[in-house]
Amino acid sequence: MNIFFVLFLFTQEAKKSEHEIGEEVIKGELKYKIVDPKIYLQVSLNPFAPLDSVISKEQYIFDEKLYSTIDALNTPILYLHSEYLRMPLVARFMYGSIALFIPRFEKTVSSWELVIIDAKGEVVRRYAQRGMPPPVLSWDGRTDNGEMCNMGEIYNYVFTAFDAVGNPTRITGRAYKFNGVVYEEKGSTIIAVSANALFNENSAHLNSESEPYIEEIANIVKEKFKKEVVVYSYSQSEELARSRGEVILNEITKRTVLQNKAVSTAPRFIPGLLPKYSKIEIVVQ
Structure with a gap:
């Protein structure tokens, strides 16, 4: 053991004399106990939250003063039902680009x-x-x-x-x-859809293909609503325009939690309008 130690020093010294700047590598083992506690993060995720939101019938209580004075930025959170009720679906409206x-x-x-x-x-x-x-x-x-x-x-x-x-x-x-389009104009979100995509011909009764359109309309209202929603119904018949507007208004009301005064309808009677140009416009502000 002593002989090995002397030879090791001699080798290091000879190696060091060859260069002005030398390096030494020291290898070994050291036992060290880590006493610092590990960081523990508990993820607050409830996988049943979407289901609970539906089962519990979560809603909010409003009064007239709240509706007129509340900050517009907070309105979507306070006035709408749970975000989980925005049903995922295949888009039937064109957004931005036709x-x-x-x-x-x-x-x-x-x-x-x-x-x-x-x-x-x-x-x-x-x-x-x-x-x-x-x-x-x-x-x-x-x-x-x-x-x-x-x-x-x-x-x-x-x-x-x-x-x-x-x-x-x-x-x-x-x-x-294209049967429907969603676009922004003057600070409002406008949802325009052909009446033929929603109603039977010359009727205020919804057709068999209207459900996906109405669900998507409700989703957009939940996302974009700030203070009011107005449903405009365009038709060549005044009575048909009024009836169709009320039907869409009721469908939106069933799927969202909005105060009564926040949703309204306005028929647009246009004499001579061709039935294929009849449409529903929902203006969300």
């Missing part, structure tokens, strides 16, 4: 034009620009005048690209139809 166009050209394009036309062949929206088109073109459902297009109408599009000498390449799209 249609996306993705043009691809192998050759250089000098200029291009995208025209969206209705069932009558009339142009409702035109996009045009020099040079190559952008990677994606989005149509928000509005006309060139900024008005929202009719729900339930059939639309088509024609995309034309011109080369350097003016030769056109024309691409005609397929017919496109």
